[in-house]
Structure formats: C-alpha cells, structure tokens
Amino acid sequence: MTTGLPDAEGTLHELVERMRPAVAYDAAFVGIYSGGAWLAERLAREIAGDHPLGFIDVSFYRDDYATTGLKGGTKRSEIPFDVTGATIVLIDDVLFTGRSVRAAINELFDFGRPASIELAVLIDRGGRELPIEATYAGARLAVARDQNVVLSRDAAGRLSLGIEPFRAS
Amino acid sequence: MSAAGYRYGRDAIGTLEIRNGRVIDPASGTDRHAPVYVADGAIAAIGDAPSGWRAERMLDAAGRVVAPGLVDLAARLREPGLEHKATLESELEAAIAGGVTSLACPPDTDPPLDEPGLVEMLKHRARLINRAHVYPIGALTVALAGETLTEMGELAEAGCVAFSQADTPLVDTQVLLRAMQYAATFGHAVWLRPQDPYLARGGVAHEGEVATRLGLPAIPAMAETVALSTIFALVRDTRVHLHVCRLSTAEGVAMVAAAKREGLPVTCDVAVHHLHLCDVDIGWFDSMAHLVPPLRGTRDRAALRAGVADGTIDAVCSDHAPVDDDGKQLPFGEAEPGATGLELLLPLTLKWAQEERVDLASALARITVHAARVLRVPAGSLAVGAPADICIFDPHHAWRVTPAALRSQGRNTPFAGYELVGRTMTTIVGGQVVFEA
Amino acid sequence: MPNRNPQLNADGALTHLLTLEGLPPAVIRHILDTAVPFVGIAEREVKKVPLLRGKAVFNLFFENSTRTRTTFEIAAKRLSADVINLNIGASSTSKGETLLDTVDNLVAMDADLFVVRHAQSGAPHLIASHLIAKGRTHVHVVNAGDGRHAHPTQGLLDLYTIRHYKGDFANLTVAVVGDVLHSRVARSLIHGLTTLGTAEVRVIGPRTLLPAHVESMGVQVYEDMRLGLANCDVVVMLRLQNERMKGALLPSAGEYFKHYGLTMDKLAAAKEDVIVMHPGPMNRGVEIDSAVADGARSVILPQVTFGIAVRMAVMSILAGA
Numbered sequence: 069m070t071t072g073l074p075d076a077e078g079t080l081h082e083l084v085e086r087m088r089p090a091v092a093y094d095a096a097f098v099g100i101y102s103g104g105a106w107l108a109e110r111l112a113r114e115i116a117g118d119h120p121l122g123f124i125d126v127s128f129y130r131d132d133y134a135t136t137g138l139k140g141g142t143k144r145s146e147i148p149f150d151v152t153g154a155t156i157v158l159i160d161d162v163l164f165t166g167r168s169v170r171a172a173i174n175e176l177f178d179f180g181r182p183a184s185i186e187l188a189v190l191i192d193r194g195g196r197e198l199p200i201e202a203t204y205a206g207a208r209l210a211v212a213r214d215q216n217v218v219l220s221r222d223a224a225g226r227l228s229l230g231i232e233p234f235r236a237s
Numbered sequence: 238m239s240a241a242g243y244r245y246g247r248d249a250i251g252t253l254e255i256r257n258g259r260v261i262d263p264a265s266g267t268d269r270h271a272p273v274y275v276a277d278g279a280i281a282a283i284g285d286a287p288s289g290w291r292a293e294r295m296l297d298a299a300g301r302v303v304a305p306g307l308v309d310l311a312a313r314l315r316e317p318g319l320e321h322k323a324t325l326e327s328e329l330e331a332a333i334a335g336g337v338t339s340l341a342c343p344p345d346t347d348p349p350l351d352e353p354g355l356v357e358m359l360k361h362r363a364r365l366i367n368r369a370h371v372y373p374i375g376a377l378t379v380a381l382a383g384e385t386l387t388e389m390g391e392l393a394e395a396g397c398v399a400f401s402q403a404d405t406p407l408v409d410t411q412v413l414l415r416a417m418q419y420a421a422t423f424g425h426a427v428w429l430r431p432q433d434p435y436l437a438r439g440g441v442a443h444e445g446e447v448a449t450r451l452g453l454p455a456i457p458a459m460a461e462t463v464a465l466s467t468i469f470a471l472v473r474d475t476r477v478h479l480h481v482c483r484l485s486t487a488e489g490v491a492m493v494a495a496a497k498r499e500g501l502p503v504t505c506d507v508a509v510h511h512l513h514l515c516d517v518d519i520g521w522f523d524s525m526a527h528l529v530p531p532l533r534g535t536r537d538r539a540a541l542r543a544g545v546a547d548g549t550i551d552a553v554c555s556d557h558a559p560v561d562d563d564g565k566q567l568p569f570g571e572a573e574p575g576a577t578g579l580e581l582l583l584p585l586t587l588k589w590a591q592e593e594r595v596d597l598a599s600a601l602a603r604i605t606v607h608a609a610r611v612l613r614v615p616a617g618s619l620a621v622g623a624p625a626d627i628c629i630f631d632p633h634h635a636w637r638v639t640p641a642a643l644r645s646q647g648r649n650t651p652f653a654g655y656e657l658v659g660r661t662m663t664t665i666v667g668g669q670v671v672f673e674a
Numbered sequence: 675m676p677n678r679n680p681q682l683n684a685d686g687a688l689t690h691l692l693t694l695e696g697l698p699p700a701v702i703r704h705i706l707d708t709a710v711p712f713v714g715i716a717e718r719e720v721k722k723v724p725l726l727r728g729k730a731v732f733n734l735f736f737e738n739s740t741r742t743r744t745t746f747e748i749a750a751k752r753l754s755a756d757v758i759n760l761n762i763g764a765s766s767t768s769k770g771e772t773l774l775d776t777v778d779n780l781v782a783m784d785a786d787l788f789v790v791r792h793a794q795s796g797a798p799h800l801i802a803s804h805l806i807a808k809g810r811t812h813v814h815v816v817n818a819g820d821g822r823h824a825h826p827t828q829g830l831l832d833l834y835t836i837r838h839y840k841g842d843f844a845n846l847t848v849a850v851v852g853d854v855l856h857s858r859v860a861r862s863l864i865h866g867l868t869t870l871g872t873a874e875v876r877v878i879g880p881r882t883l884l885p886a887h888v889e890s891m892g893v894q895v896y897e898d899m900r901l902g903l904a905n906c907d908v909v910v911m912l913r914l915q916n917e918r919m920k921g922a923l924l925p926s927a928g929e930y931f932k933h934y935g936l937t938m939d940k941l942a943a944a945k946e947d948v949i950v951m952h953p954g955p956m957n958r959g960v961e962i963d964s965a966v967a968d969g970a971r972s973v974i975l976p977q978v979t980f981g982i983a984v985r986m987a988v989m990s991i992l993a994g995a
Contacts, residue, residue: 125711128723128990137687137994138725144711152719153773178720446890450695452795452823452861455886519682521803523795566774566804568794570821 074207076219076227079190080107083206084114087157087188090204091115095155095186098122100172101143103161103219106227107190111159120149124158129171151180157203161219163189166200191217191229251293251305252276253668254286258298258629260307263602264618274623276401278668282621294584296670298629300540302657304601306338306626308608308617310554311482312579314371316362317355318347319451323559325359329368331645333672335580336628336661337555338369341617344376345403351387353395358416360396368671370626372398372612374428377416383407387417391424398612399480400425404529406434412553414471421477426613430482431464431489432456432530441570443485443533447516447606453569456531458486465492472501481505483556485530487540494549504611505549507541508556509585510576514651515537524565525651530554535577545603546593552608553589555582559647577647581638583630584657593659597632625668634660679804683811687995690802690815691988693824694865704985706834712983715752719725725990726755726760729786733759734776735818736792737778741955742818745978746789755787773797774804781805787814787993790992791837795821803986814992816985822856829990831981833870835973836908843872849902849944850893851934852876852912852961855885855923859953868892878902879934882923886895899934906944910951911936914961927960937963941971949973 085136099108105123127142154156158172169187176182186203193211211217216232240478253275260283261268267283274281274290281287312332317321332340342359344350350359356373363371379385382405386670389400401418407413407429420427442448448455465481470493472479481493484507496503510528515538519526526532544550558575565572578585582604590600609617616626638655640648663673681697688701691740705707715721717757733743745761762776771779777788790798798817805813819825840846841929848867854860854877867875868891877888878896889895896902903909918924941948950972958964966972 128711128725133994134796138990140707142708142711144714146714174724179718180723213861249874444886446887448886449887450861450891452821452858454822457886522799563772566772566800568773568797568800568820569793569794570794 073217073229073231076229079206079229080090080227083188083190083204084111086204087111088115088159089114091117091186092155093117094119095157095213096120096149097159098123098124098147098172099159100168101125103190104159106221107161110227111188112231121165122149124148124172124175125169126171126175128163129175131167131171145175148177151176151182152179155183156182156185157188158185159188161190161200162217163180163187163192163205164195165198166196166198169200190219193217194204247249252281252291252623253294253296253631253665253670254292255296255298255303255627258301258303260303260619261598261601262619263598264305264606265620266645267619268598273619275587275627275665275668278625280621280623280625283619296629296663300633301629301631302597304612304628304630305605305619305620306334306529306628306664307582307604308612309337309340309557309579309582309604310552310611311508312337312340312342312555312557313345313559313575314342315559316346316359322561322564325362325366325473327644327646328557328559329363329366329371330555331484331577331579331643332369333544333664333666334644334661334662336583336630337579338626338628338664338666339372339612339614340369340462340579341372341374341398341612343374343403344381344401347401347404349376349381350374350397351379351381353388353391355646356392356395356397365374367522369666370616372396372614373609374399374401376400377402377420377427378407378412385407385413386419389420390423393415393423393425398614399428401428401482402430402432406432408434410467410471410527414475417471417475417477417479418511421475424478426478426480428480428482429468429656430530431461431468431484433460435446435462436460436463441531442519445534447519451519451522456637457516458488460490460532461486461530462492465489469496469501469503472496472503473589476502478502479504483508483511484541484544484550485511485533485537487537490540490544490549497549504551504609506552506554506611507545507550509553509578509582510651512542512553513585518651519569522569523651524567524569525576525649526567527572527574527652528576529574542589542593545589546595551603552611553580553582553586554608557645557647559645560649561647565649574647575647577643577645577650579645580643581650581652581657583628585652587632587659588657604613624667627665628661629663629665630659630661632659634658635642636660680775680799680806683995684826688923688991689811689995690798691826691992692798692802692815692817694826694829694862694869695824697869698851699869700870702830702833702866705830705984705991706837708835708987708991709980709983712986713980713987716982722752724754726750726993729755729993730784731755731757731787731789732780732785733757734762734780734788734790736762736790736797737819739791739819742877745981746818746985747817749982750989751792751843752886753986753989754984756990764919772799777801777804781810781813785813787816787989789818790820791818792820795823796991797821814995816988816992819858822858824860824862825858826979827985828859829866830988831977831984832859832863832910832951833866833954834980835951835977836949838976840878840907841843841972843867843870846872846907847876847905848872848873848908848910848993849876849878849906850910850912851881851899851902851936853918854879854888854912854917855883855912856918857912861891863910876902876906880924883922892949899940900943903920903940905968906948908949908951909936909941909961911945913953914957927957931960935959935961938965938969941966951977
C-alpha cells in the first residue's frame, strides 16, 4: 500500500532546512545520476558555503551485473575535486534497498580516501537490504514493493515525484 | 541358358527378374516400363523373357527407375596408406548405397599409384570385397613429382584406365609435353585438373567478393584458364586423349567448348557440388565448403549447369573425398579440402536436372554411359549381354542428409541437413544384389 | 547451408565479437557509447572498476603481438579480471594438440572470455561455433585479429576516434591508405564506416595491394593518392610490412613512400581540419612522414587511449550477456 505522494519541491525545502545547520562549509556534494545529480545541483545553490559539485554513475559498481549485464546509458562520473581527505555528502533521490549507495561508496573509494561521507536523500521508502541509513532525509514514505518512486525534472527545472510499476530489469 | 543357374559369392542367385520398373537406358534411348532379365551376371533380355526362362528371384521395382549402375569418374578410396580417413570396405559400401557400380579412383594414395604392384593389390582387394568395380587411374609421373614418367604400359596391364597427376601440379611444361607424347603413342588417356600452381599459390577460396570480405587468400579464375590454355596447346600438338577434371569456371567451360569445336580429343567432367554451391555457401568460414577446385561465383555455377545440359561437359562425378573430423575442425584455410559424395551423386544430379528442366534419361546419361565412355570401360548401359550392373532407385523418395547416417567414413558434406529427392533402393553388381535400402 | 552468424545470442545481445560485418548499427553505437565512461577511468587514482572481478580472461595469441596483447591485458585488469596470457606462437597443431582441444581444456579451467589472435581468417569463428555447439553460452570470444579478415576492436576504436573528433559519420569522407589487400584493420574499419552511414569511404593504394572486388564493400577506389585525399576529413594510414617487397607486390619501400607515403605536402589536398590516424606500429618514412605523425593533425596517440576504453566496453558488454 502506498501513502499519498508528497510534493517534491516542498520535500526538498524540508531537506534543505535539515541540512543547512549541519553540513560542513566545504563539504562536497556528489549526486548519483540522474535524480541525485539534479538534487545536488539544487542543494549546492541553496545551501551557503564552498561546495564542490560532483556526479557519479554507479553502473560499473552495481552488484547485479552478473544477472542483468551492462545496461546502456552509462554516463561518465565527474569528480572534479580531490576525494582524498574530502568531506562528502552523497546525494540520491530515493533510498530503498541501499545497494546503489553501497556501489557509490565503493566507487568514491576508487577515487581516493575521503575523510567522511554523509548521505542525503529526498525520499526514504524503507525496505533496506544493507545496513545503510540516510544522514538527512526529506520525507519518509511507505511504498508497495511492486512500485517505484521516480523523480522527474521539467524544462523549467521544477522537480516532481511520481509512481511507476516496478520493472524487473 | 541353364535353368540351374550359377552361384555367385554370398548371395547365390542364378536368374533374376526385375518387374514393374521404368527402365531407362540412356545408351540405347530406352525409356519404358518393361521387365529386365538377368542371368550369368549379364543382362539376358529386356521386355520379352528369353525362351525357357525361370526366375529364381524376382524384384518388384514398382514406382522405381531401373537404370544402369552409376559410373563415378572420381572417388577417393583412401587405400593404400590413408586408412585413418577411410577404407576400401567402407567406401565401396558407400558407393553401392549410392547406386554407383563402377568408379575411378585417382592416384593420390600413399604411396601414389605409380607401381604395377600397388595397382594389382588395389584391384585384388576390391575384387575380394566384391562390391563396385574399381578402375584405378595411374600416376602420370613417378611419385606424382612431375619429373620422371611412370611405366604406363605396365600400369595399364595392371588395370589402370588412364593417367593423371591428381591435384599435384605438373609445372615443367617440357615434362608435361613428353608425358602426353608418350601416352599418345600407346593410346593412353591423360586426365588433368587445370590449375596453374603459381596463380593459385596460397589461395583457399575463389577470388571474388566473398573471399575479399572474409579475408581469405584467393584463387583467381585465371588459374584455371591459364592452365587450360597450356593444356590445349599441348593437346593440339600431341593429339593425346585429354580429359579435363573438375572444371570450375565459366571461362573454362567456354574454352572447352571451343576446343571441342576445333576437333581436339578432349572430354571433361564437373564435380556435382559445383553444380549447386558457390562461394557464398562458405557462410561463416564453414570448412565443409572448403573444396578443390574452390566453389566459385554464381556466374560460374550457371555456366557449369548449362555446360552439362548442352554436352560441353561430358560427365558429372562425385569427387568423393572422405576427410575425418580432425581434418575439418580447423580454421578454413588450414582445413583439409574435400567432401564426401558417393551417396549424394544420384540425388544431386537429379536435383540439377529438375531445376534445369533436363529429362531424366539425359540426366542419367551424365552419370552412366557418358562417364563410361570417358573411362573407356564396358559399363553404364543395360544392353543385352552387358554386365548386370544395375541401380534401382526411387525418383520421388525425399530424405534428409544426415552425416551420421552416411556409410562412408567421411561425414564431411556441405549438404548436411539438406532435403534431397531420389534414393537408391537396390544395387546389383554382376547380377548379384549387393545393396538393398 | 551457411552456418549461423554466432555473434548475437538468441536474445539479440552481443555474445561474441568476431567481426563488425553484419552487426546492426545500434550494436556498434552501443559499444561506442559504453566506451565513453570508460575513458574517464584512466584519470582516477585507482584505475579500476569491479565489473569483471572473479572472471578469467585468457589471451590466446597464436600470432605474436606484444602491443595488442598488452592493451587487452590492461583493459581486462582495469575491469578487475584475472588475466592469463597464452602465447602459442606457431600453429597449435605443431604441439600435437588441436586448436579446439586447447580451447576445451581452458574452458575446463573456468575461462570466461577468450581474446584470440590467429594467422588464419575464421579461427575465432571456429572457436565461437564450437563453444555454441557445446552449449557454453557463458564463455565469450573477442577476435583480436584473424588473418586478413577482421580486427573488430581496432575498427571500433577507429570509429570512436573519428566520432570523438568529427561527430556524426553522415557527412564525412574517410580515406584508408595502403595495403588493404592484407589488412584486417582496413576490412573492419570499412565495414564499420559503411554500417554507420559514412558519406564516402575511399581506399587508396597500388593495384597490387587492393583486393579484387573491393568496390563490393562499398568503397571508392583511388590509385592516385593526391586525388584520393582531396577534401578528406579523415585519413587512416595502414602499415606496410616488409614481406610485401619479397612477394613481388612492390619494388621498394622508397618507391612506395614516393607515391603513397603521407607527407605534409600530400596531406594539403585534404580538408584543413583533417585528422590523421594509424593503427600502429608506424614505419616512419615508409607509409608516413615523421612531420605528419608528430604533427598537429595526428591523433595517433589518443587512438591508443581510446583503444583501452573500447576494449573495456567490449569485454564488459560480452561478459554481461
């Protein structure tokens, strides 16, 4: 059963309010493509400080390669700052099983050795399969297992949330 | 004619009567339903029974064609020396299963057939096995090396019906000239496969679009035509009986036609594979399609098909070459060339005839009487008094080519999986039934 | 009956890379697109991704080549695969073991991917067909060069390079210069270019070095280099091997360089922003002048970098099929 979907922009505002007092001045914001990347851009604009911006594609670190192979559309990860010694906030749109975050952390460690990594997500829908929790979450949501929560961005840059049937890849 | 008859080998029959079949004898132009009477290993009569006739055995050939046993101008039996590929026993079984009752085997055995003793032993072995008649082609030069002439007289006495270099090129034109002069002196026939070794050097496939795309070293058509030019010039001078083996190019067909028009004593054959396949059938480097001469282009195939129809090409043969798995499971260029063919000669000839709208009798002529004429042996006809070598086949029987089911030890055929029409049902050699399907 | 093209599996996914001929354009584009993120790996501190961790890649080189073998080894190791090199050198039959027996033995040792180079055209096809016949659907073959037939990863990295510098193929004129007759690099590149809709593909060389019927591959033939280079966007120089002089195909390297060697002077016939490529290794002063090889229009070194990324893309697509 799925509870009513919150408004994405409103939830983002909630997330910003939670992060603003807590996040380090020079923390780097690294967004996981594509939803996390959009969020990272917005957060870097709205939270004051010197926040280097990075984007990460976790396709090469996923744990389901053996069953699903390499899906198309892999993008280049862009990490234009030195990861070693950096304070990083990893950003994703929806936290579910925790596997994408695990992959992103592994990938960041191949760039260098960060001082710390925090996790910020717009929506935490529960259903964790790994011991991973968000440091900052915009909203919590119960979602049926056969459904996906999807973040979209329109031409004007406005974010919105939607529900799609879960497609087994 | 004795009522008691004679006893022959295993299957002791005296007189044999074949009823209800359609008798086709291209040599005499016979094509009618009539009974055939066999006695003393020979054709006793066709149509009306001889006086006092009593059949000890009757064969019902209803729905079938009763034809002369097929005559195959090229079938490698791999003995002596190459017994790991095949033996006389297995290949002669394959021959009669294919309706072939007389075959010529090339001299490329190990050692080559350049000594009377080897030829005698081969003929002796074949007689003991008592299946098809084997006519050895002797080596033209010792060890096929192209330097010294063989004792053609002795070899002919031992049973050789012609002399050839098989697939080994004879480069020294002076030696070739002298070999032809010597053979012509005694009336021996010389059989040559026209291929210039230098133009063909390193090549494994026909020089065309397919070889270019697949990056296979190529053999140009010129390798055949240059060789034919040389051969015909020498024939013009020596007037030796020259048989051109395994024609493969359109230009080659035209050259043979011109040579015949000129009156040169020339005959020629084509391997039945080349009437159906072309270089495209190599597909993705299928080594079953690695043949010599190579499968050429569609234009060449069309010319070969027309050449058989209009008589430029006298006979069709199987060019039977059994190759074991180890020989074929190699990259295309390294694989041993050749295809197994004795059991497919009949249906593939019938397929050509059906597609080119050639009547059955004319088609059968190419694998009976015409071939026998090239070989210059008494075979390929159902004349009264002729040896009772008979192929009874069902011209409508459809069957799938399954390599594992072939009797030849060579399972190597590019026709694996093809559905063909025409199957030998009974084969008779010397009046004995030696094969029944 | 021609046997089936074994490159695509029952689901239409690439399961062996044997030749660019007959590959749907979408498959080729997918490989090129997948290579893009792999180019970035070289700029990281840890130049590895874990995609092929636990997989065994066997380099089966029946024909020696340190360069190609090394780039495949680097690519496989950057994918975290285990790499085993087998230099069989001359034909395996000289050791008494057939090619397919060698393959079967390695499969029994849990090989996941074979990178095969062989002097005979069609050898990788034979191996792939054999694996399919034995039901080994999780073992994949990459052709690293077979005889004169194909060198598909080289063709792909050449396509990648061209796309990187020139964008779409639809408006390009590409010239391939040199010994096309013996060149698997040329054949693969020509197939790739025509499949992706290149406006004009030219081959330039003396008649002795051009295959008969080469036009059937969709190319324009030029025996005059200046005419052939006119208005080209891309020039690909092929290596000339010494053996060609011995086979009566050419009189001398000197005469070849005079007519078909790429110099700044001849290059001037092409477009101003032409790029110059070479699969390597180069014979300076034979097919290409040093001034051009080291000049502003040369992209020969970037080709090498792209080559590693393209090979990583190929191996990860195959191993995931």
